[in-house]
Amino acid sequence: MERSAAAGRKIVLKGATLIAGPTASGKSAHALDIARRSGGVIVNADSMQVYSVLSLLTARPGADDLAVAPHRLYGHVHPGTPYSTGQWLRDVEALCASGELDGRRAIFVGGTGLYFRALTEGLSPMPDVPTAVRRRWRQRLEEEGAAALHEVLGRSDPDAAARIRPSDGQRIVRALEVLEASDKPIGAWQAERSPPLVDGAAARKLVLEPERKMLASRIDQRFDRMMAAGVLEEVRALLSLDLPASMPAMKAIGVRELAAALNGQITLEEAVTRAKAATRQYAKRQMTWFRHQLGPDWQRVAV
Incomplete structure (x- = not known):
């Protein structure tokens, strides 16, 4: 990965690949294929996949994927730690400064639009809040x-x-x-904006756009696999931390629904139905955001 830096400015990555798209659209598989062919490093650009504990519920890459290519900024934040777009961008900058991306393609993949905007447009600096x-x-x-x-x-x-x-x-x-x-x-x-970390003009920028009925089916099937793999125990572990409901990790789709089942408020079957519906609604919002907020320099890919 070629990088350049001017005095007092952030490193600018050239030749990065950015893959955005709604949840369950196949972004991770797409990124893994590119990493396998290019020897690249996959960097998480999803605001929920940064959290530990919720590996299954947030669909983080599994052991097989991790064995194929390096994955960075996944599961490195405790759910009780506040985490922002600014902190994520600083983590990306630290990754760049470490030299790990030198000579390798950086492949940013995720569903958080603000992360991609921060990468390519810069971000307003914010003070450290105690x-x-x-x-x-x-x-x-x-x-x-x-x-x-x-x-x-x-x-x-x-x-x-x-x-x-x-x-x-x-x-x-x-x-x-x-x-x-x-x-x-x-x-x-x-009003103060930092320079971008990624050279947008030199980047390959992709938005995956699945057909909606197919995406809905993928979402339902994926949640069934999550349940079979033990996602209920993940939610139980998260709840045992006794975190405020305002913490972002507590708002991961499926937490509220499965917590209600664990508390006896609804049946597990109803919880699963509600979680699937919430995921479909979230995917719809993501698709709308990407359609209106990511410009014509982003290649739309039907999947």
Whole structure:
């Protein structure tokens, strides 16, 4: 992998491959095929596959795949650790700086559109937020709700409050914690954008676009395989950590549904039905996002 860097700027990767697409569209298999033929390194670009514990539920690559090609940034974050697009980008930058990608193709694969945008367009720098500050605001979100915190934001940072919906708890909390940590509004940080880490013009950018009925079938079959492989025990292990419901890992599709079954609120059969439906809805949202947010320089691939 060719890379270049100007003084004071991030390393810029040239010749990377970016593979986006909805869940269960076959992205990992596509990436593995390219890695096998090119000797490349597969880098995770999915915000849920970064978490440990939830290997099956987030469809992380299995042992057979790991034996074929190096996979990086999978399962390296504890579910109790807050993790953002900015932190992921810093992890990618550290991977580049390590030299592991030198002379090898970097293959970024995943379903998180914001990760790909950050790679190719850069990201606004954000301050480090102390863990205590982050936890306090997340706890307040749990106890008081998004609307109440939106009112707090309106008094302390009216510009941010005007841009964020009163129901968007995650963005409200983010604006509040950034303001407290830096004494600087989040909008001021967002006005500063770092240079991209990947040279978009020199990258091969693919969006997998499966036929919807086929994708729905894949989703259902995959969840059945997850259940057979023991995903219920994964969810049980996650719940044993007693994490706040606001933590991103707790929002992985299937956690809420299977947790309800484990708690006796619904049957396991109903939980599986609901999880499959939620996954199909999520895939639909992903496809819509990719259609509207990734430009014509992305090659659409029917699968």
